[in-house]
Amino acid sequence: MGIVDCHVHVGLAKYRPVEDYLDTMRAHGVDRAVLVQYLGNADNDYLERVVGEHPEAFTGIGLVDPDDPQAPHRIDELARRGVLNGVRLPARVRGDVWKAMEANGLTASVTGPFPDVVDDTFLDVVDRHPGVHFRLEHLGWLRFSDDPAPYSGFQRFLRLAERPNTSTSWSGFFLNAGTPYPYPDAEPYLRMSLAAFGADRLMWSGDWNRPGGTDADYAAAIAHVADHMPFLGPAERDRVLGRSAATILGRDSWA
Numbered sequence: 001m002g003i004v005d006c007h008v009h010v011g012l013a014k015y016r017p018v019e020d021y022l023d024t025m026r027a028h029g030v031d032r033a034v035l036v037q038y039l040g041n042a043d044n045d046y047l048e049r050v051v052g053e054h055p056e057a058f059t060g061i062g063l064v065d066p067d068d069p070q071a072p073h074r075i076d077e078l079a080r081r082g083v084l085n086g087v088r089l090p091a092r093v094r095g096d097v098w099k100a101m102e103a104n105g106l107t108a109s110v111t112g113p114f115p116d117v118v119d120d121t122f123l124d125v126v127d128r129h130p131g132v133h134f135r136l137e138h139l140g141w142l143r144f145s146d147d148p149a150p151y152s153g154f155q156r157f158l159r160l161a162e163r164p165n166t167s168t169s170w171s172g173f174f175l176n177a178g179t180p181y182p183y184p185d186a187e188p189y190l191r192m193s194l195a196a197f198g199a200d201r202l203m204w205s206g207d208w209n210r211p212g213g214t215d216a217d218y219a220a221a222i223a224h225v226a227d228h229m230p231f232l233g234p235a236e237r238d239r240v241l242g243r244s245a246a247t248i249l250g251r252d253s254w255a
Contacts (some may be wrong), residue, residue, distance in 0.1 A: 006033075008036065009035075135248065169205055191231055
């Protein structure tokens, strides 16, 4: 399957353009990526254009303003255009937005903050919409220092793994870990999430778009999974680094 980065921001203002990322992909052996619209920008035109021009390299997750009364209609419109296959939404959203997601067969890429992700009412949303796949970004947006052993908060997060329509991502360590690379304080959470979700519902991102990030940082992010996680077997590593994202978030042609 090769390497698939499950969470990449590109743009013309806040983030670097896709041409820069294409160069990075070629340099580091990343085969495909999921382009995710960045928070605060509900204009998906650039994202749709890039995905449309590079369908073998990219799939995309757009964004709608969840507080817009027309949000369900915006989701319908995005689905009708048929370019992106998901929408980024915060866990706090309730109501007809989820009905629109389910009716259109779109994946939800779920943002935090962490207390919203582990709230009982969001668990109820997941249960009420089995036709939506909920990709829980960055291990639920948990800052590891906020939930030390015995990990009571993360245990609440892992209840979501009991639902078959969920997955999560190993990403955002530069922001959420309290220790430097290779982020040893992340390991308990990685092990627990692997046991709960299984490798088929875990996916990786190298955080190419991190502030001040370099190509060396991106290479190190790949090595983080490949070389610093001895608890992963070869088949599990293959799934986390690519196969899971391709299966859950990718295009039919990626299979």
